[in-house]
Amino acid sequence: MKPIQNKSPSFISPLCNKRAFLLIFLFIMQNITLSLALRSIDHPGNATDHAALLVIKSQLKVPSNWVLSSWNDSIHHCSWEGVKCERKHKRVTVLDLSSRGLAGTISPFIGNLSFLKIINLYNNSLFGEIPSQLGHLIRLNELRLYNNTLVGEIPANLSRCVNLRVFFLANNKLEGKLPTGLGALSKLIHFRVHMNNLTGPLFDIIQNLTSLVTIAVVENSFTGTIPNSIGRMHNLTLIAAGVNEFSGTLPTSLFNISSLEVLDFMYSQLHGELPADVGVNIPRLTWFNLDGNNFTGLIPITIQNRTALEYIGLGSNNFIGNVPFYFGNFHKLNYLDLGGNFLEGDINLIDTLVNCSQLCDLTLGPNHFSGILPKSVANLSTSLEMLIIPNTLISGKIPEGITNLNNLELLDIYNNKLTGSIPQDFGKLYKLEKLYLESNNLKGKIPNSMANLSYLSELHLENNILEGSIPPNLRNCQSLLYLNLAHNELNGTLDTELFAGSASFIQLRLSYNRLEGSLPLEMSKQSNLQMLRLDNNKFSGVIPDSLSDCSDLQYLNMHGNSFQGNIPSSFASLASLQEIDFSRNNLSGPIPAFFSKFPILYYLNLSYNDFEGSVPTNSVFANASAVFVAGNNRLCGGIKQLHLPKCIEKKSSGKKKRIISHALKLIIPIVGALFGMVAIASGLYLACLKKKKSPLSSGSMMGIVTMKVSYDMLLKATSGFSSENLLGMGSFGSVFKGILDGKLVAVKVLNLQHRSASKSFMAECNTLRNVRHRNLVGVITACSSIDFQRNDFKALVYEFMPNGSLDRWLHGFERNMSLAQMVDVAIDAAHALIYLHHECETPIVHCDLKPSNILLDSDMVAHVGDFGLARFLTQPRHPNQSSTIGIKGTIGYAAPGKNSVIPIYN
Template sequence: MKPNHLKTTDNTSSFICCLFRKLTFLVFLVFAMQQISRTESLPSSFDHPGNETDRIALLAIKNQLIDHHPKGILSSWNSSIHHCIWEGVTCDHKHNRVTNLTLHSSGLSGTISPFIGNLSFLHTLYLYNNSLSGQIPSNLGGLFRLQNLALNNNNLVGKIPANLSGCINLQFLDIKYNHLEGALPAELRALSKLEYFVMDSNNLTGPLFDIIQNFTFLEKVSAPYNAFTGTIPNSIGRMQNLNSICLRGNKLSGILPISLFNLSSLQNLDLSNNLLHGQLPSQMGFNASRLKWFYLSENSFSGSIPTMTNFTSLEQIILHNNYFTGMVPHGFQQFRNLTSLFLSYNNLQGDINFINTLVNCTQLQFLTLSGNDFSGILPNSIANLSSVVHLTVGDSLISGILPPGITNLINLEELIIGNSKLTASIPHDIGKLYKLETLDLHSNRITGKIPDSLGNLSRLSRLDLSDNKLEESIPGSIQNCQSLLYLNFSYNELNGTLDNGQFKGSATFVELDFSHNNLEGPLPLEISKQTSLGTLRVSRNKFSGLLPDGLSECTELQSLYMDGNSFHGKIPLSYSSLASLQEIDFSWNNLSGPIPVFLSTIPLIYFLDLSHNNFQGSVPTNSVFANASAIFLDGNTGLCGGIPQLHLPKCTERNNKLMSYAFRLIILVLGGLLGGLAIVTGIYLVRVRKKKAPLSSDPVLAKAFMKVSYDMLLKATGGFSSESIVGSGSSGSVYKGILDGNTVAVKVFNSQHCDASKSFLSECNALRNARHRNLVAIVTACASIDFQGNDFRALVYEFMPNGSLDRWLHGFDGNMSLLQRVGIAIDVAHALIYLHQEIENPIVHRDLKPSNILLDNDMVAHVGDFGLAKFLTPPLHINQSSTTGFRGTIGYAAPEYGLGSEASAAGDIYSYGILLLELITGKSPTDNMFKEDYNLHMYAEAALPDQVLQIIDPKLEEGDLKEKAGDRTATQDELQQRVECITSVITVGVSCSNHLPHDRMKLTDAIIKLQSARDNLLDTK
């Protein structure tokens, strides 16, 4: 027995435990009922009337959006589930009101509905990284609870609505990369809580600081590449929370107030590329100890550069392209984190020895000092800057030798010391700089020989040693520089030949310049293998022999200078393939014979100099020969004719004696060939008649093509097996086959298709008279009846291993670089010019689109599929032209074709413009985003000139705009050059695809702009 008091205690404990269990159960029961009640209330939303308002607003928002996301982001926005659990929607737990709408990067297009203003509890609205168009709805101003608004990376247009001032709690506002325009509304001053204001790359204008100077909570303002004006007020000193100011590429003017440099929180300051001027405050920086990025380049600042000893955190000092004078200030040794020092192209003076003060900057990677008045000798202490990647000290007065220690800079990728007064020789161990990509020592007084060790620089892409006093021969080790694109040895005293293996390596040159030396002998055959060569200069040497016939393989050549040598003989007829040539100089040689007629078919843009040779006979009068200021023929006493401005004698029988002999010989040869062809044709026709008559009775077609039998093609394609098909369409299928040991493409026309016969005849007749490197080459044609008695028509083409451009843009064949895309654009333009202007019976293609552009092994573009082609002037057999009426592909066909207009060259130019825009944007003109009157032309035009990066093909952005060379990220200048190239291509595409034919750009002008863009792009490689 327990004591009584223990019994009492036990009873009390039991009672308390029981009571606790009951209370716990009741609490759990209440909680469960609440959860059940909440779950049951979700579908109705009637417990809070505002819920229905939000749901209706969301449905209205959805109604104006188009969902392109593979997973269908908006598919969950339906009545089967409560709107608070729709994709991208977040509600508060208390009222089930929508507080967050996050639909960023969701593949959405369309417009922003004004109903968004009915989401009155909204705190966060993220719609960035989509393709939204239209204006920012003013109804956003009713969202007084809104704190975060991100609309960046869209296609929004118009002005920023003044009603946005109603968002009085807004802290984060990002509208960069749109097409917004006009001045900031004065009402925005009400956004006093704003902390983050980003407006990059729009078309905004007017004063900026008038609006933002009272945003005392502002931490970051970023508005580069707009057109903001006005000055930076002294009141900026009150914005003590500012840590980042980026306003490059605007039109800000005036001087910088000293209060700017007393912002204690400031870390990044970028005011480059504005209209700022005056001197920097001498006492700046007392409080700016946290400043890391100091960008003031491309303004008009003058005076001396102040001492910046208080900027102890500096990492980048960018002051190039101003008017700073005086000495470089001391104190850089304290900037232990300094990575970039850009002082080039100012008026700075003093001894280059100030580099000694940089030896403690162990993180320094970019040092640019070019374009100043520095003098003295490069100190050997430069060898201590072991982290330097980019060093430019050219365009200055420095002299002496390259310090031997410079070869210790093993991280160096660019060494540019051109246009100075360096002497002595290039260090023999320069090959130790194995990461070097650019070596530019042009216009100095360097002597000696070119070091053999240059052959160790396998990454070298640009080598410029021009305008020095280099001697002896060019070393054969150059062949080991496998990445070389640009090689310039001009204006030296080099001798010897070019047959010492210099070009036996795998380098793919774009520019070679050996002009003004003492080189001799013939040009080596290896140069002819440089099929990417755009410029070849061998002027003023002692080269001799015939002009190399193999040079015709260099079909990318634009500039050819061979003047001032001892070349003799005729200009090879094979040079007719050099259709890209813009300028030729063959002057001061011993060339002879007639001026080749093909020179009048090459669209030379600049000039043709044939002066001081021994040419004879008549001078053509068309193309470049019609421009007296572009043709030079002095010193050729045997020439006659030409345009009157050349003042040449008229051609007489004596003048043409040799030509008449040649003409007679040609007639005899042609007569023999035609006679033989007639005999062969007769025999063939007899044999054919013994079998069954060919489907085509056209005599021209019969003489031209009837060479390949059905059985031969059946065998070549494995019985026309499905495994051999490489493409198909309504008019037929294309098979890959092996014919006589060569890989070919066999296009078999579908005999059941109503236009098969016309398409076959159109392609035959378009291509039988057209031969150009950028047209798909037809090997032969076959029109017969197969063994089952079926009509059979086929064309055999040169096989294009890289398939169609359409597959590269929209399929899975990989990515193309920007350089390749521009090259394709130029290739197609050359093909069109040839078809429209350079053959006897001009042709319009009428179906130019990516699927009809084929790419060979070197990614050279070839225009194919001439099934809809039409002769502009009737050929011998008028029935061979394709039919009239609307032909082409929707989206690519010119708008006037839909109104019944006749085929024209302007129609092809329109299609070409659309093709260019598709090349850069990656968007087809039939993309779902283009509806009603909105099209690809308008989409691209709206992005010009400053928003092009918002519309480019994502694959292009990932590839070229983030390009790396080895382990080097592309520099800002290189990226800007790419942006300029993209802008040029889009500008040409927009101009070519104008609605009215007479407003479209000429193809010759398009080629000039595209080639210039490509050249500038190559200059950054």
């Protein structure tokens, strides 16, 4: 038999055979791939990793689709973006999604990736807490979560990650104490948790981690001391622990770690003296920063052995002694801060620093240096960006060559004794951002070349002797935010160009100069202005309405100029104002009511202008320590503490309406005639009046007060009889203002060294005990008080009369009493005289009636006081004879009122 031959069907062409073969090949390959994928997912561990990664993805927000676009079932998860697996079982060992712009939270399912060795999620925007499930990852070597916004505490069970070598959680918002279990991570090499809000002890927890190479905990609130055991960390190259709340000193063992390159404990509240051999056993040290502590003593001379130093921060401590001159030997020196100490010596230290060709930042003040600022300052490194020498008592001129330092960004030489002028070519410092030359003795004009400083944001030239006008081309300083030219001798007007350019001031201080003229309308273009101080110049004209466009204004001071007119009504929009001072100008009109609507206004000074009308009583106006209105003689109302007269209503009724006649010109003569008629009538009436007891007048007269007051109470009420509370002095004593039981009172204190004082005291008491009337001083029950410890202390207490005497209103600084008020006072005084002459049991003649003895209460009601010369009239023994009992002596200022005199007891 012949072997059977396989033949293709005759109807299949060769081309079809090729296509069929290709389809079969693709089918087989697809099934192989699918089979492998299914087999990998079917593996228990692989399936767990796959599922965990998908959950992790679900809790992340990605900035664009491509970041995690590969995380799908089309390929194995070991090929996903940021995922790496080990070869044998394809388990996830690395999750690296750093710097992907991710947001969202870290899923607790990350703890299911049990083979994970490296987690890199740094430089993202992750928030929420660190999941405690990370403690399940016993194989974890590296944990990098820094530069996110994670919150909460560091999970305690991270101590289970016994293989952890890298621990980076810096620059988050973590808080609370470090878990004590972290001290068991014996393999830890890098520990970095800086820039968080962590608290509690630090070195007590990590002191046994002798494998540590770097410790970075800057900007937290760690506490505790630095133990001497830190010297056992023989591999330590970096310890950056600044800006914390440690205590104690730096242990000497720290300076025996020969591997140390960076030592930074700035602003950590440490103290004590540095070891003398600080620079002997740390040959690799390049960074040495102890700024902002409380170290004392001398700067160890052994530091000169460390010539490789690049960064030296010893500022803001309490070091003493002569300034070291060996710093010029540090040719790699980049940063040197010796300021804020008590170092002495010559500022010629600068001569040696010329050799530091890489110097970028030099701070030498404040200190107790002396001498002339050397010209060698112009030969410092051209890389210098910051030159700070304030408060060092140096003198001389600013060297012209200082403009060679064309990389300077900050120049600070304030509060010295520099003289001469500012170099005219200052504009060559084109990178300058901040210039502080205030509080020197600089003269001359402000250089026009400063307009070239396009990066300048702060210019401080105050407290010098600069003259001339303000250069209008400063408008070209497009970055200028803070301009302070106060306390100089600048003159001229404010050029409109100064405000028309690109400069956008936040603070503009021109106080205490000789500037004049009106304010330019262009000032309103300073929309970012928060502080404007123009006080004590010669400005005039009206306050521009357009200034209200500066809607961010918080502090406005125009004190001591010649502004006039009203406060613009448009200022109602300046609700951000906190302080306002318009005092000592020529402003007029009413006080704007909208000031009381400013929510954060806490200081308002309108003194010594010509404001008129009523003063509000709400909001800021309710605080007498926040509002000042003295020297405005046409104001009324306000709270009582402002001592302003009561505002008179336009409508009058009753007696007042009848008294004010249609012919005002006749009122003054009528008032004078009224006093004359009262005097004549009183005399005639006395001749026919029979002695009888008359009922007391009604009104605001009070009964006898029996309040007991001790010396100590009066001492406290008058702040120890302080001179600030002294109202006046007389022959027999002094009068003080005080607060007694919450009530404002006037306290007469007798000078018992005067032989007639006690007699006068008792005589006045006897008189006042017999008078009770609303227009007279009130009643007392007893006035004498014996204090054996204080040698018969005697005093009278009256209700305080806030509006003082009539004399002040007629001839004093007030001088703004209306005609209607004058008539009311005359009538009140007339009622008092009628009562004294005709209604007392024993008639009394005052004998000393004058404006200074007529006192006005808070309602401008007049009260007749001071009975030092008054006389009782008895029945005459003979027709042509009268008998009197005289009362001699007056005791200075007396402000009796409706609540009478309060007797003094102990």
